[in-house]
Amino acid sequence: DARVTQTPRDKVTEMGQEVTMRCQPILGHNTVFWYRQTMMQGLELLAYFRNRAPLDDSGMPKDRFSAEMPDATLATLKIQPSEPRDSAVYFCASGRSGSGPYEQFFGPGTRLTVL
């Protein structure tokens, strides 16, 4: 049963600390998305990769956030330095982009709390 995995599931840190979240997309999927979910803003797209290349990170605060795909089995989202307003649930999703529309498969999320 192929699933998107994310680590850690929960992270509590103090303001100013670096936070790294990891995602393993489903094998064979060529697109990876990072989302942030809060009660106020709902689900926001932060970054989007296709075939490991970043295509859209316009939703991501560039000064403190960075997203990478070191290889096809790992995507990372880093926040440095973290701030209390970054507290949210961060989801990774993957999909198989081809000639038509496709569904996204979501991981269980990383709940981040910045004190």
Place this chain on the structure above:
Amino acid sequence: SQQGEEDPQALSIQEGENATMNCSYKTSINNLQWYRQNSGRGLVHLILIRSNEREKHSGRLRVTLDTSKKSSSLLITASRAADTASYFCATDANSGYSTLTFGKGTMLLVSP
């Protein structure tokens, strides 16, 4: 900015009843998708409807799309307690990136 807006924000029904959720969006779309999220979990894809389709069925789910009104509806028939979750519509705005923009969701509570 949010593309899709679900209505109502919350819905409470009894088991066996039908649940209808609506979604309105602002710009032209390539396709529209519905997702479910159980509390504390990731989103799960339910159904995808393309812009040239008007209705689609999957089990107890029925989705309609009216591109002239820029709206969609999700109907869950004969609801069960296990259907309790938040439901989100997501639009692919044909931007060339095939990314989805999610609404804020409808929280459905199905009581036994």
